[in-house]
Amino acid sequence: MLLKVQNLKKGYGIQELFCIDRLTIEEGDRIGLVGLNGAGKSTLLHILNGSERADEGEINRYCDIAMIEQCQEEADDQHNLLVSPLLLSRMQIKDSACKSGGEKTRQAIAAALSQGSGLLFADEPTTNLDVKGIETLEKMLMGYRGAFVLISHDRYLLDKVCTSIWEIEEGKLRVFPGRYSQWKEQKEREREFAMFEFEQYQQERKRITIAMNQVKNEASQMLKPPKQMGHSEWMLYKGVAREQQKNVQSRGKAMEKRLEKLEVKEKPKELAPV
Incomplete structure (x- = not known):
């Protein structure tokens, strides 16, 4: 087990964002985190990562956690991390002077993967990436040795690399054992x-x-x-x-x-x- 959560609650003011009774991440898990905008997906990752506090709950982390932030403008400190030259090459980054959004995203991905953490959180890592960059990211995630939780609006990517789905809906988190397309079909039947x-x-x-x-x-x-x-x-x-x-x-x-x-x-x- 890499991470365990019990009785987790988070809200803003009088509005409860989510309430999660129990949640675990095991070795080898490939999790896609889905939900409507504002459901609390990014907030949940930051709480699990330890960069944001929950209102209530217990979180036990049993490994190092790497994070790919959604907004690279606010994550420039990742440039200071030791990044593998091989990963920089695979992400088509020729030097460290990254200027464009796509270059910053590529370097942030390379920096997170260079840490070799047992658990990776990726919040919209395809932002600003072109098709070739997304294909490279897909291959790197499929070959990642640790577990990961991925937030993405790229349905093809979710279906390709994730083997289970977490869904946040109306403040509750539901775990579905299957790929994104299977979850989508079940949701349609339920609806x-x-x-x-x-x-x-x-x-x-x-x-x-x-x-x-x-x-x-x-x-x-x-x-x-x-x-x-x-x-x-x-x-x-x-x-x-x-x-x-x-x-x-x-x-x-x-x-x-x-x-x-x-x-x-x-x-x-x-x-x-x-």
């Missing part, structure tokens, strides 16, 4: 089933509501004398009508309880367009 359950719930709620309103209307009409019935006859029949009304009202109350006990199904959230 379709959730939509089916929501539509069934809506139909049943509508059916009970209509029936309940009909019963209430029926009960309210029962103590009104029929037009063809005389007053004296109605006075004799009124007691019977009142008993019948109680029975109908009892049916209405049963429907109300059934409506209250109906399990609520939320509509699946619409996915934001890419």
